[in-house]
Amino acid sequence: MAPVTGAGEQMYALVERLYPLCRSITGDGVRATLRIVDEYLPLQVHEVPTGTRVLDWTVPQEWNIRDAYIADPAGNRVVDFAESSLHVLGYSVPVSATMPLSELRAHLHTLPDHPSWVPYRTSYYKRDWGFCLAQETLDALPDGEYEVRIDSTLADGHLTYAEHVVPGQVPDEVLVSCHVCHPSLANDNLAGIAVATFLAQALAEQTPYYTYRFLFAPGTIGAITWLARNKERVRGGRVKHGLVLACAGDPGSLTYKQSRRGDAEIDRVLRYVLAASGRPHRITKFTPYGYDERQFCSPGFDLGVGSLTRTPYAGYPEYHTSADSLDFVSPEAMADTLAVCREAFAVLDRDRRCLNLSPYGEPQLGRRGLYDALGGRSDTQQAQMAMLWVLNLSDGEHSLLDIAERSGLPFDTVAVAADALRGAGLIKE
Amino acid sequence: MAPVTGAGEQMYALVERLYPLCRSITGDGVRATLRIVDEYLPLQVHEVPTGTRVLDWTVPQEWNIRDAYIADPAGNRVVDFAESSLHVLGYSVPVSATMPLSELRAHLHTLPDHPSWVPYRTSYYKRDWGFCLAQETLDALPDGEYEVRIDSTLADGHLTYAEHVVPGQVPDEVLVSCHVCHPSLANDNLAGIAVATFLAQALAEQTPYYTYRFLFAPGTIGAITWLARNKERVRGGRVKHGLVLACAGDPGSLTYKQSRRGDAEIDRVLRYVLAASGRPHRITKFTPYGYDERQFCSPGFDLGVGSLTRTPYAGYPEYHTSADSLDFVSPEAMADTLAVCREAFAVLDRDRRCLNLSPYGEPQLGRRGLYDALGGRSDTQQAQMAMLWVLNLSDGEHSLLDIAERSGLPFDTVAVAADALRGAGLIKE
Amino acid sequence: MAPVTGAGEQMYALVERLYPLCRSITGDGVRATLRIVDEYLPLQVHEVPTGTRVLDWTVPQEWNIRDAYIADPAGNRVVDFAESSLHVLGYSVPVSATMPLSELRAHLHTLPDHPSWVPYRTSYYKRDWGFCLAQETLDALPDGEYEVRIDSTLADGHLTYAEHVVPGQVPDEVLVSCHVCHPSLANDNLAGIAVATFLAQALAEQTPYYTYRFLFAPGTIGAITWLARNKERVRGGRVKHGLVLACAGDPGSLTYKQSRRGDAEIDRVLRYVLAASGRPHRITKFTPYGYDERQFCSPGFDLGVGSLTRTPYAGYPEYHTSADSLDFVSPEAMADTLAVCREAFAVLDRDRRCLNLSPYGEPQLGRRGLYDALGGRSDTQQAQMAMLWVLNLSDGEHSLLDIAERSGLPFDTVAVAADALRGAGLIKE
Incomplete structure (x- = not known):
């Protein structure tokens, strides 16, 4: 296996570039993210119009945001989207109003147990607006009239996702998927995006046996959109194996969550490689919650798709908070995740x-x-x-x-x- | 689940009423027992004539007994059926004789290890007569001539059993069976009869999914008779699940004996409910011995029928002795057995x-x-x-x-x- | 089960008679061995000509040896085939030469870790010659010119193997196989030959259910030759079960190596009998190395053939050395191996x-x-x-x-x- 000299640092640099962008399930933040990834890996970008029926769902309106803040009675911006993309409830409708703090409170989200952290919240499918802020910020707010402004647009547009294909010797595919819809959260899922990117580069160094399809898409609705547009191909058996990459850079040990089948070849390969590697790790059973393995393993598809993370979904206090910052991920952890992916695909690709x-x-x-x-x-x-x-x-x-x-x-x-x-x-x- | 307020006491009262009766595999003791149960639960009583071929067996002659005693040389009744129905060997043929103790001994059954207890013995299929008594009673008998009298009848008649059906939403049946052939033994099986009776009452409170058929029949020959008369229905798959209830009132913890299949739905339900309930309990494998699960699980039928007891068959020293008395069972134990039955059928009935x-x-x-x-x-x-x-x-x-x-x-x-x-x-x- | 009085001593005596002979995969040593066994058990001897195609192999030339030695510069025979058949590399081509020790060394095989033991080595399929000797003998050799002589013949001839059949009630066969190609090594496999011989005698005492076929053949090429000549019979399912006997006399506890299938009836029987016997023992998984189970369990045949040894293949330091001598095996160990074989076949033969x-x-x-x-x-x-x-x-x-x-x-x-x-x-x- 080729050395991945410096890959950890390169992945970390990519995470740093992506971190400030305000991603959501649609909108220009996703497009900007994909443009940066495209510098490392040529992407085929897909734009799917609002209103398109995708399986049981409908592609929602596109959300874009330019500015958002809360100004206190003295006119100071006490919560400011410009400081962090987490400060606005995802998919907030526009608002421009003045209201007393008592009325504003219903729109404020905090984490009382972690008073200095800002939570990450969204309201994709129910029209709402809101701000996320530190509990200690909220506690310090004096009573009075506050100016509230969210300069956002929620309008017909598109859902954006991208693919990159590493051609193989056979058309049978391995799907590697990562979600690109979370705003300024480093581990969830900029680290996953970075590992997927460098994994694709590594696989392309020599023609693999399988064709490897990398999917960069918003969580849930993105996977559902891709499945809807590829339903017959997928049902026809083209996707042989798959791996969802997420939370790929935190200090915890690796966790492989098995596919719904539990004995799919990808499950056996990951169990084998993790055990053989001597790394501390966990193997967990499938649950219909977590990342897009939920969709790939829905009973109609039931693909052999597992999920590789370090600390899994909701398994660390920093999860979905401002503490999932650039400090929470490391080049070493991402390099380790990448190495295991390469080891696993080296086995999968030769298994006959x-x-x-x-x-x-x-x-x-x-x-x-x-x-x-x-x-x-x-x-x-x-x-x-x-x-x-x-x-x-x-x-x-x-x-x-x-x-x-x-x-x-x-x-x-x-x-x-x-x-x-x-x-x-x-x-x- | 509806509270079973006072059910324990009500079941105990039923056991008390049934205790003095001299039951056997045929005869008026069974009929009297079923008449009492019928006060709680309307029963359909079946009478099957002596000589009827039932599977590999033949319905035996009907046995009835009015009086039996041994009188010592002084004329005192030292063993008296009027005191306990256990004192006579079940199915004893009539006898009226005087004989020395040395000759009588061949017809006396005791428990040397428990000198104050009277054993329970029968001789259904070999013509014989005998008495069961405490070893200490026997030890105290002086030599001499004893008057021996058993006023019984062994003659063509009927085998009696009864059914109660709780109609369900579907005709598929759950069979709940208990044996009614044992004389004055409280745990084995008056407690089982009582739990079955109150379980049927509880199930009828709302229309269950399955049709529940309760069978009150003498052990072995009763189950075989029922199977013979329902052979085509049973082979046709009408009985989906079943439970044999016995030894339902002793102080031991619950024991579920699995069906011959071991993975029948009733097995999985009982394992699940007992584990989820947190009760101490045992799960045992099927053996072709015990109660009427032997017949229901014979290879030609192989029904999904398990057996629920507290301490199982032959697992306690009081088993088949006079020590299996009213003191050996409690309202609390019967209420606990009933509660588990209700919990199990609440799961079984909704499992789809x-x-x-x-x-x-x-x-x-x-x-x-x-x-x-x-x-x-x-x-x-x-x-x-x-x-x-x-x-x-x-x-x-x-x-x-x-x-x-x-x-x-x-x-x-x-x-x-x-x-x-x-x-x-x-x-x- | 009939007592095997004295069978241990009788088997040991057979091993003593066979020990001095120089066996190889072909040649007169094998024939002499089979002639002695034939005194105990009538054998059908087969001679297969050199050059015969057998499965993927070809029957090699026949090797015979009359004398071989190394004489030191003083003319003393320092290594002499007459002392032990192990001293010559099996299948050595003839040589008659004088050479300095430095040149001779390339043809000398020793065991530096066991300086007093002589190793057993062969070169069946690559023309070569050599001597095996104790390291301490080698160390004592002075420099100088040595006379080297191997009076052997490697020429077209035959491969020899033998069968003995114990007729049963049905034509379905149990195959018992042992290799007869090793020279003066007592445990590997004279003890196996002896146990097979006395097992066949014991089975013939009463007509068994199965027909038992005993095969005495050189390792690998002998089994392959037998399989080639019986391919259609074997593929047609005639051989129901089988056991390879080897290393049957050492002081270690019994080891059963399961067939490739792992759950063949012979596997279940040996596991059951060894466990039920209370003997310390080991059950090991199949590996495609060891004795002729390799051939019988090749994927095209995949027979239910396991292997019974005491200490298994290569599991003891004396393995394939002069220390696998008459002292290494005992009548008691062989009697114990024989007893387990009889117990196992008593189960197998009645299992229905x-x-x-x-x-x-x-x-x-x-x-x-x-x-x-x-x-x-x-x-x-x-x-x-x-x-x-x-x-x-x-x-x-x-x-x-x-x-x-x-x-x-x-x-x-x-x-x-x-x-x-x-x-x-x-x-x-």
Whole structure:
């Protein structure tokens, strides 16, 4: 595997550039985000009009915001969108009003347990407006009349998402998906976007077996839109495996959430690679909550799509707050997440079921130069054992990963043995 | 669930009334028992003539007994049927004789390890006569000539059993069975009869989904007779689930003995309910011994019928002795057994496989008023999680109990979520 | 089971007779070995010509050796084949030369970690010559010119193997195989040969159910030759079960290596018998290395063949060295291995799936004299419980071993119960 020299720092730099943008499920923040990613990875950007029916949903109006603030009785901006995109309730309708604090309070969201943090809140499908602020900011506000202004637009437009395809030797696809709808939250999900970007770059270094499709889309409605537009392709079985990337940069250890099936090949690969790597990690069962695995694993699709995070969804106090800042993620953590993704796809991409073409007794490896000639010794080498295992289990039922797991030999040793046997005409895929 | 106020005391009172009667596999003791139960629960009583072929068996002659005693050389009744129905070997043929103690001994049954207890013994299928008495009574008998008299009748007649049906919304049946053939033994099985009686009352309070058939029949031959007379109905699949109730009032914790299948729905329900209830309990595997689950689970029928007891068959020293008296059972224990039965049938009765009618991606719950509008929070409520789980797993393969077990959510929460989704037209049964 | 009085000593005596012979995969050593075994067990000997195609292999030239030695500069034979057949590299081509020690070293094999032991080495499929000697012998050799002579023949001839068949009631076969190609190594595999020989004798004492075929053949090429010549019979399913016997006499505890399938009946029988016997033992998974189970379990055949050893392949330091001598094996160990084989085949030979001919409810055992007449007691005997279990599970799906395992009753008790029920016409095979 090629070294990822400096990839951690490069991913962190990308996160820093994306951090200030105000993303939502639609709007110019998403477009600006995708334009930056496009500098690293050519993207095919899709614009889907408001009102388009997508599965059970409808593409909503597009939301854009230019400014928003609360000014106190003295005219000071005490809450200001210019300071952080989190300060405005996502999808707030425009407002321009003066009202007493008592009336304003119904529109203010805080985190009393973390008084210095600003929460992240949205109201996509119910017309509302609001501000998010620190509890300590709220506590310091004097009574009086406040000026409230949100200069936003909620109007017919488009939902924006992007794809990047790494072509493979076969049209069967591996889907790698990350959500791009969260505003200034570093771990959730700028780190996921960064890892996906650099993973795509790494995969393109040599033609992989599978075709890898990277999807950068707003959460839920974006995945649903993509599924609606690709429904027949997906139902037809084109997507063989998939991975949702999120929360890829926090200091916690890695967590793989299995697909709904629980024994999909992607599940087995991630379990194998994480265990073999010796990294501390967690394997969790599927739940119909979290990120877009919810949609990919809905019962009509039931794809073999798992989700890789470090600390998972809602598993850390900084989740969906201003504390999920640039300080919360690190180049090292993102590099580690990227490395595991590469290791996993290196296994997935080589995992095959082979067929022993000489299945009656062992074929004579010695006359093919595949076996040590001197008999009687007990220190048979791993490479020879791997060949015997591949021959013995290549009955069309067992994949190379099955063989690695059953034999206890490293996957790579097994895959190399399979290559040698294929070269000798003893097995075929 | 409706409170069962006073049910324990009412069941105990029923046990007290039934206790003195001399029941056997046929005869007037069974009829008297069923007449009393009929005061609580209207019974359909069946009389099957002696000689009727029932599966591999034949309905035996009917046994009735009026009096029986052993009088010592001084003329004192030292063993007297009037004191306890246990004193006579069940199905004893008539005898009227005088004989020395040495000859009489061959007909006397005692429990040397429990010298003050009287054992319960029968000889249904081999013509014999005998008495059961305390070892200490026997030890005190002087040598001499004893008068022995059993005023019984063994003659062509009928085998008696009864049914009570609680009609449900569907004709598919749940069978609840208890044996009514044991004489003055409180736990085995007057407690079972009492719990079955009050369970039927409780189920009738509202129309259940299943039709519940309660069977009050003598052990073995009664179940075999019922199966013979219902063979085609049973083989045709009408009985979906069943539970044999016995030993329902002793101080031990609950024991569920699984059906022969081991993974029948009744097995899963009882395991789930007992575990969820937090009660100490035991789950045991099927064995072809015990109560009438032996017959219901014979390989030709192989019904999903388990058995619920407190301390199981032969698991307590008082088993089949005079120590299984009114003191051995309690209102509290019977009320607890009844409560678990009600909890189990509340689950069984609502357990369904549903089908998600909008299986591609998640349906938009928000616009149907089923989902909290404010996004970004991590404290998603259990009710919403239950809806997502029901939608995700309602593929026709998973029942609501499957969903409860897999999600870790309470069955009731899952069932309520399914009701809401059904109401919204998102799933169907 | 008949006592095996003195069988341990008799097996040891056989091992002593076979020990000095120089066996290889072909040649007169094998023939001499089979002639001695034939004194105990009539053998059908097969001779397969050099050059015969056998599966993916070709029968090699036949190797015979008359003398071999290394003489030091003083003319003393410092390594001498006459002392031990291990001293010559198996399949050494003839050599007659004088060379300095420095040149000779490339042809000398030692075990530096065990300086007094002589290793066992071969070069069947690459033309080579060599000597095996103790490291301490080598260390003591002075420099100088050495005379090297191997008086061997490598020429067209035959591969020799033998069979013995114990006829059974059915033509379905159990294959018992042991390799006969190793020279003076007592545990590997003279002990295996001896146990196989006496096992065949014991099985012939009464007509078994299965036909037992004993195979005495050189490792790998012998099994492959047998499989090639019996390919259609084997593929047609004639061989139902099998056991490879090796390393049957060392002081270690027994090890059963499961077949490739892992749940073949032979696997279940050996697991059951070893556990039930209370002997310390190990059950290991299949690996495609070891003895001829490699060939029998190749994916094209995938037979239910396991391997029974004491300490397994390469699991002891004496393995493939001169320390695997007559001192390393004992009559007791061989008798113990033989006893387990007999116990296992006693189970295998009686294991059947039966069908309850009266599957609706329990048949009335009492009127058939199969059931104790006195009811009410809790001390039901094991024999009666076994009958109930056999009746309950004889649905065509469960074998008697299944029933023994599920009931926890001894297999023998279950088999006797099945015999009684068969005698009463209640079950059939």
